[in-house]
Amino acid sequence: MDKSKEQIYRQLMWDYNISPEEVDKLVKGETEFAGHYDINSLFVKMLNNLSWYEIIEIFQIDKIKLLLTDEIINKLRFKSIQDNYARLKGLLRNETVSSAKWNSANNEQFTYPILSNRWYGD
Numbered sequence: 001m002d003k004s005k006e007q008i009y010r011q012l013m014w015d016y017n018i019s020p021e022e023v024d025k026l027v028k029g030e031t032e033f034a035g036h037y038d039i040n041s042l043f044v045k046m047l048n049n050l051s052w053y054e055i056i057e058i059f060q061i062d063k064i065k066l067l068l069t070d071e072i073i074n075k076l077r078f079k080s081i082q083d084n085y086a087r088l089k090g091l092l093r094n095e096t097v098s099s100a101k102w103n104s105a106n107n108e109q110f111t112y113p114i115l116s117n118r119w120y121g122d
Contacts, residue, residue: 043067
């Protein structure tokens with residue numbers, strides 16, 4: 001195991017006494033559990049806590065395609081993370097993904113700019 005993976009595993013398991021070696025064996029499929037984590041629960045923890053670049057450093061894309069299921073996505077902590085990984089799941093499987101939502105609540109702030117009367121008149 002290289003030093004960067006070891007560091008990622010230590011960062012991920014800061015709250016449990018699970019060694020990086022145990023986590024690496026689980027990731028490689030050499031064991032079914034690392035502490036109380038199986039591969040699915042570990043993957044959920046990774047999606048919630050690691051960047052995408054750290055995840056692809058640990059898993060190959062083919063393995064991510066297998067692990068990234070609707071069931072896993074629904075276990076993610078925040079709705080925004082669920083949406084991002086649901087979109088990613090579609091992209092990895094060459095599925096059609098929806099376009100950007102131009103009228104979403106996130107863009108509502110642009111509908112009523114703070115200085116609209118100053119710049120655009122009444």
